[in-house]
């Protein structure tokens with residue numbers, strides 16, 4: 001449990017190369033491709049953070065917009081008083097606290113109620129923010145003026161995604177990761193083996209929520225003018241679910257396979273056919289659920305398994321070797 | 324006399340109108356192998372569920388050593404030192420045999436981690452005769468092997484009290500012999516065990532004492548031979564036939 005496997009080293013090297021290439025992009029393009037890559041990085045960060053929790057627990061959270069908006073608002077409210085990095089931290093903590101409260105209230109109940117509750121929560125938070133903003137400030141939004149530019153946002157989102165991956169990898173090697181694996185297999189066995197299942201799930205939901213809050217905070221300077229409908233846009237929650245499910249949530253890198261094509265697709269749809277985004281999302285969602293219930297990566301794994309069974313290698317059957 | 328390992332004091336569990344465990348009292352002494360027997364539906368599994376925290380008693384008290392455990396959640400009770408197997412075997416299907424057993428070592432009473440947990444798991448797999456299958460996914464194992472995994476997982480937490488719910492059920496005669504000698508070894512090592520069992524030969528061979536339940540009540544308790552020849556116990560098993 002302490003040494004790195006060759007598989008891990010290979011993934012690490014590939015990951016480092018990809019990260020370096022993305023980080024160099026702003027030196028080659030500052031227009032369309034940079035902006036598209038920022039969108040892709042945003043959803044890469046959001047989807048992996050979402051999968052951190054929803055992958056092992058199979059709970060579908062639609063609270064992404066709530067955590068994201070809280071991060072955005074932390075920056076919007078504080079940018080005139082505190083340095084940006086501090087506000088990112090505030091956003092993370094606030095989102096984690098909200099996740100903790102929601103988790104404590106709902107993670108003991110079944111998955112269906114959890115979906116509905118998280119959707120309702122995101123809406124409630126948005127309404128609360130709208131209401132208090134118009135009541136106390138009399139304005140509809142907040143200005144965020146910084147010297148943070150598109151490329152800085154790209155680098156921050158890239159760094160965030162790397163941190164999410166490292167966190168996921170560390171969790172997998174920790175007691176929490178082992179607990180989640182057991183819970184995913186049989187929750188009754190987990191409890192009777194001594195695992196506080198509610199606490200484990202809440203902790204994971206808080207970690208995931210904190211990362212989503214950070215993503216929201218990083219994006220605040222890009223919006224320049226923040227309003228509840230855009231910061232707490234429920235589209236974010238749905239897009240994250242669709243992309244993560246398209247890619248597959250069994251592995252932490254699974255969602256990336258969905259994020260890249262789908263962000264590009266949504267980019268084309270929203271610029272050419274702006275009135276049809278919801279239809280495309282709806283169709284995509286149905287198609288994924290019916291055709292690819294385990295996502296693209298799940299499907300590929302299935303095919304690989306099937307190929308392996310068709311041509312069994314002689315050494316694969318010798319079960320006497322403990323390896 | 325020293326404090327019993329487990330004290331069950333007027334434990335009661337009601338499901339709507341049905342009283343599945345009706346004010347049952349008994350004690351388990353340190354190092355004792357206690358049999359819990361009774362006809363189908365008499366409340367044995369429910370009694371184990373009350374002890375392990377899967378169900379909360381409607382009334383009554385259960386103490387592990389001097390400490391009250393009734394009302395606590397299953398994970399707290401497991402950490403305090405109660406481990407169990409399930410009547411319908413429950414393994415962690417996507418995980419290897421070794422990781423199944425490590426689950427008990429890591430999160431249960433012993434709370435080990437890393438190599439320590441792995442060593443305990445390997446030792447126990449060897450002990451239940453599965454060392455060669457340590458790296459197979461347990462879904463590929465036979466029924467008896469899955470039962471062995473469950474026992475090893477429970478033992479991995481080094482429990483103060485081990486609850487076995489019909490662990491010998493469904494084994495063929497030769498497997499039964501292996502199973503009985505395995506439990507006998509545990510008893511000789513001084514483990515405190517409650518075993519629910521329908522296999523009377525096993526109860527006779529293994530237990531010092533037994534408790535008999537019928538329709539939620541405790542109807543007899545004591546030395547195995549005496550209890551099994553008690554007319555009320557024979558009536559419970561054979562129906563209301565007086566001459567049984």
Ligand SMILES: Nc1ncnc2c1ncn2[C@@H]1O[C@H](COP(=O)(O)OP(=O)(O)OP(=O)(O)O)[C@@H](O)[C@H]1O
Nearest residue numbers: 338341343361362363364365366367368369370410
């Ligand atoms: N969760 C539950 N809800 C309602 N009734 C239950 C529940 N669990 C058990 N019962 C009922 O309580 C009674 C005792 O069941 P229990 O499983 O404890 O019996 P048992 O002695 O273990 O039987 P067996 O030897 O068949 O395993 C039965 O009538 C059963 O139907």
Ligand SMILES: [Mg+2]
Nearest residue numbers: 367368369410
């Ligand atoms: Mg039973």
